[in-house]
Amino acid sequence: MLEPFSLPFVQRGLWEVLLLSGGAGVLGVWIVLRGLAFYAHGVAAATFPGLVLAAGLGFAGPLGALAVALVFALTVGRLAARDDAGDHSTLTAMVLVGALAAGVLLASDVFPRATNVNSLLFGSLLVISERDLVIAGCVSVAVVVASLLLGPRWLAVGFDRTGSRTLGVRAGGPDALLLLLVALVAVSTLSAVGSLLAAAVMVIPAATVRPWITRLRTWQLATVALTALQGVGGLWLSAETNAPPGATIAVLAGAVFAASVLARAVHDRQRTRGSRPRTAALTPAVRGGAR
Amino acid sequence: MTDVLLDLDGVGAGYDETLALRDVSFRAAAGDRIAVLGPNGGGKTTLFRVVLGELTARTGTLRVEGDVAIVPQTERSRLDFPVSAQDVVLMGTIAGRPWWRGPRRADRDAAREALAAVGLADRADATFGELSGGQRQRVLVARALVRRARVLLLDEPYRGLDTTSAGRLDELIAELAGEGRTLLIATHDVGQARAWDQVLCLNGRQVAFGPPATTLTAETLAGTYGGELLRVGHDGELAVVAEHHCG
Numbered sequence: 001m002l003e004p005f006s007l008p009f010v011q012r013g014l015w016e017v018l019l020l021s022g023g024a025g026v027l028g029v030w031i032v033l034r035g036l037a038f039y040a041h042g043v044a045a046a047t048f049p050g051l052v053l054a055a056g057l058g059f060a061g062p063l064g065a066l067a068v069a070l071v072f073a074l075t076v077g078r079l080a081a082r083d084d085a086g087d088h089s090t091l092t093a094m095v096l097v098g099a100l101a102a103g104v105l106l107a108s109d110v111f112p113r114a115t116n117v118n119s120l121l122f123g124s125l126l127v128i129s130e131r132d133l134v135i136a137g138c139v140s141v142a143v144v145v146a147s148l149l150l151g152p153r154w155l156a157v158g159f160d161r162t163g164s165r166t167l168g169v170r171a172g173g174p175d176a177l178l179l180l181l182v183a184l185v186a187v188s189t190l191s192a193v194g195s196l197l198a199a200a201v202m203v204i205p206a207a208t209v210r211p212w213i214t215r216l217r218t219w220q221l222a223t224v225a226l227t228a229l230q231g232v233g234g235l236w237l238s239a240e241t242n243a244p245p246g247a248t249i250a251v252l253a254g255a256v257f258a259a260s261v262l263a264r265a266v267h268d269r270q271r272t273r274g275s276r277p278r279t280a281a282l283t284p285a286v287r288g289g290a291r
Numbered sequence: 292m293t294d295v296l297l298d299l300d301g302v303g304a305g306y307d308e309t310l311a312l313r314d315v316s317f318r319a320a321a322g323d324r325i326a327v328l329g330p331n332g333g334g335k336t337t338l339f340r341v342v343l344g345e346l347t348a349r350t351g352t353l354r355v356e357g358d359v360a361i362v363p364q365t366e367r368s369r370l371d372f373p374v375s376a377q378d379v380v381l382m383g384t385i386a387g388r389p390w391w392r393g394p395r396r397a398d399r400d401a402a403r404e405a406l407a408a409v410g411l412a413d414r415a416d417a418t419f420g421e422l423s424g425g426q427r428q429r430v431l432v433a434r435a436l437v438r439r440a441r442v443l444l445l446d447e448p449y450r451g452l453d454t455t456s457a458g459r460l461d462e463l464i465a466e467l468a469g470e471g472r473t474l475l476i477a478t479h480d481v482g483q484a485r486a487w488d489q490v491l492c493l494n495g496r497q498v499a500f501g502p503p504a505t506t507l508t509a510e511t512l513a514g515t516y517g518g519e520l521l522r523v524g525h526d527g528e529l530a531v532v533a534e535h536h537c538g
Contacts, residue, residue: 033372149391156382159372163363163431166343167438168386214418216373 004239012128013245016136016192017231020201023140025224026147027185028206029216034158036182037203039076042092044186044198046072048103051120051195056111061120062135065190068099069183076179123194123246125235132191139188143181147220150174155216192231193246200250201227208257211264230256294321294356296442296473297342301351304341310349312337317491317500321441321471324464326484326503329493330516335477338493339444342475357441362434364446365427370420376430377402377415383437405433409463425456429463436467443467445476449483461486481507 004010031040047065054064076091107115147154153174156164164171182202189198205227206219213219234249241248295318303313312334319325329335340346343359360383368379380402381394388398406415409429414422419430428448435443445464449457468474468488476487484490485503492498492506492515499511 148393152382152385152393153390155372155374155378156385158369159374159379159382160363160368162367163361164382166345166361166363167383167434169382174390214373215375216378219373 002236004236007239009126009128010235010239012133013125013192013235014232015133016125016128017201017235017249018228019133019136019140020189020192021140021224021228021231023136023143023185024189024201025205025227026140026220027143027181028202028223028227029220030147030151030154030178031182031203032206032210033216034154034178036088036178037199037207039088039092039179040182040186040202041199042076042088042096043069043072043183044189044195044202045096046099046195047187047190048120048195049099049106051190052103052106052111052115052117055115055120056106060131062131062187062190065187065195066184069187070180072099073179073183119194120190121194121196122244123190123192123197125192125238125245125249128191135191136188139184143185146177146181150177151216154178193249197246197250200246200253201231204250204253204257205230208253208260211260226256294471295319296321296356297475298354299351300353302341302348302353303350304337304346304348311495312341312493313350313496315351315493315497317489317497319442319473319475319489321473322468323489324468324474324476324487325489325491326487327475327477327491327493328479328481328484328512328515329477329498332495333515334493334495336446339446339475339477342442342444355442358438359442359444360435360438360440361444361446362428362431362448364448364450365424365431366451368419368427368431372419374419375416376406376411376419376422376426376433379419379430380405380433380437383434387438401437402433405437406430408436408466409433410459423456424451425453425459428452428456428460432463432467441471442473442475445474447477447479449478449480481512 005014031037047068050064050066050068051061052064054061072095076088076095079091107117107120153169153171156167156169157171157175161171185202186195186198189201193200206223209219209222209226213222230253231249234252235245237243237252238245238248297317297319299318300316302315303310305311311332315334315338317325327335327338337346339361341348341353342355343361344355377399381398383405384394384398384401388394394402403412403415406412409432411426411429411433414426417426419427422430432443432445432448448460452460464474464476475491478484485507487503489501490503490506491500492511494515498514499506
C-alpha cells in the first residue's frame with residue numbers, strides 16, 4: 001500500500017508537501033481570517049506570465065513567478081490600502097484577468113514550444129527539485145516567524161480595523177507584510193499545485209477546519225496537520241490511480257471541505273433538535289407547577 | 292483643586308476644506324461623566340477623533356492630561372473571530388511594546404486585572420463572540436482600561452443592550468468615574484444624560500455645555516436635534532425620536 005513512497009521522486013514530492021504545509025497552513029488561517037482568499041488565488045494565478053517568461057527566456061521559474069507576485073502584491077496591496085475597508089477583491093479581479101491574459105498570449109504566441117502550460121497551471125509534484133524543497137522550507141520558516149511576531153497585530157486589525165487604529169496599532173506595515181507573505185507562499189506552492197490550484201493548500205484546509213475551532217493557535221495547528229495529511233493522501237492517491245498529483249490534492253481538499261461543511265450543518269441541526277425536546281419537556285412541568 | 296483632564300477652548304476640526312465641528316469649549320474634571328448628545332453628522336465622532344489625537348484641531352487649543360482611549364461600538368468588532376475576552380483586552384497592550392515582542396506576563400496580568408475591574412474575571416477564556424452584548428461592551432471597556440487611560444470615550448455604549456446589561460454598564464461607568472477618570476459618552480438617550488454630571492450638545496458646533504438640569508431644555512434640544520426630531524413623552528420629558536449613529 002505504501003509502495004509508491006519508496007520511489008525517490010515520490011519521496012521528494014512527500015517532503016515538498018510536508019514542508020509546504022507549515023507555511024501554507026499557518027498563513028492559510030490568516031488568509032481566511034482576514035478575507036484574503038480571493039487575493040491568495042489571484043496572486044498565485046497571476047504568477048503564470050512570470051513562469052511562461054522564465055521558461056521562454058531560460059531563467060529560474062520561481063524568479064519569474066516571484067517578480068510577478070511581488071508586483072501583484074505591491075499594486076493590489078498599495079491601492080487597496082487607500083480603501084478604508086481594505087477590500088482587495090475588485091483590484092484583484094482586474095489584475096488577475098490581465099495577468100492570466102498576458103500569460104496565455106506569451107505561452108501561445110511568443111514561447112509556444114518552451115512552455116508546458118499544464119505543468120505551470122497545475123503543478124508537477126513528481127518532478128520536485130532540491131531548490132523547490134529549499135524554497136518551501138525557507139518560506140515556511142519565514143511564515144511561522146512572522147506569524148509569531150506580527151500575529152497579534154494582524155489579529156487586532158482584522159478584529160476591529162477602526163478600533164485598532166485608535167489603540168495605536170498601525171495596520172500599514174504589518175498588512176503589507178501579510179500580503180507579501182501570501183505572495184511568497186503562493187510562489188512556493190507552484191511546483192506542487194501550479195498557479196491555478198494554490199488555493200487547495202493555501203485556503204481550503206483552513207476553511208475546512210474553521211467551523212470546528214474557536215481558538216487561533218488550535219486552528220493553525222489543525223490546519224497545518226490537515227494540509228500535510230491532504231498533501232500526503234493526495235500524493236498517494238495520484239500514484240495509485242496515475243492521476244495528476246496537484247489536481248488530486250485539490251479534489252481531495254475540496255471533498256474534505258464539503259464533508260466538513262455538511263458534518264457541521266448536521267451537527268448544528270442535531271444540537272438544535274436536541275435542545276427543543278428539553279424545552280418541550282420542561283413546559284408541561286412548568287405549567288403543572290403553575291397550577 | 293479639581294484635576295482638569297480635558298480642556299478645549301474654541302476647538303474646530305474637520306475633513307478636507309470644511310469644518311465638521313467648530314467653537315467647542317469646555318473643561319472636564321477627573322470623575323466627570325459627560326453625555327455627548329448630537330444628531331448623525333453633528334460632530335461627535337470628529338470630537339472624539341480630535342481628543343484621541345487622530346485629527347488635528349484647526350482652530351482653538353486642546354489640552355489633555357494622561358492617556359485617552361476609546362470604547363467603540365461592539366457591532367464594529369468581528370464576532371466570528373477566534374479570540375477570547377482576554378485576547379481582546381491584550382490588544383490594548385500592543386501599541387505599548389515593540390513590534391517584535393509578543394505579550395509578556397505583565398501584559399497578561401494587566402489584562403486579567405482590567406477584566407476583573409469590569410466584573411468579567413471569570414469570563415477571561417470565553418470566546419468574545421459568544422458573550423452577551425453587555426459583556427462584550429465591558430470587555431471593550433477593559434481593553435481601554437488596560438492602557439491606563441484617564442480619559443475614556445464611549446461611543447454609544449448602550450446600543451443594543453437590554454435593561455439588565457444597561458444597568459450593569461451604569462454601575463461600571465459610575466465606578467470608573469469614582470476612580471478619577473473622565474468619561475465622554477456619546478448617546479441619544481436624553482433621559483440617561485440627565486443622570487450624569489455634564490451634558491455637551493453638538494450640532495456642527497457646540498450648542499450647549501453644562502449640568503443636565505440647566506442644559507437639557509427644550510430650546511437646547513431643539514437646537515441640537517432640530518424641532519421636528521423631538522416629542523413629548525408621557526411624563527412631559529423630551530426624547531429624540533429618530534435613530535442616530537454617532538457622527
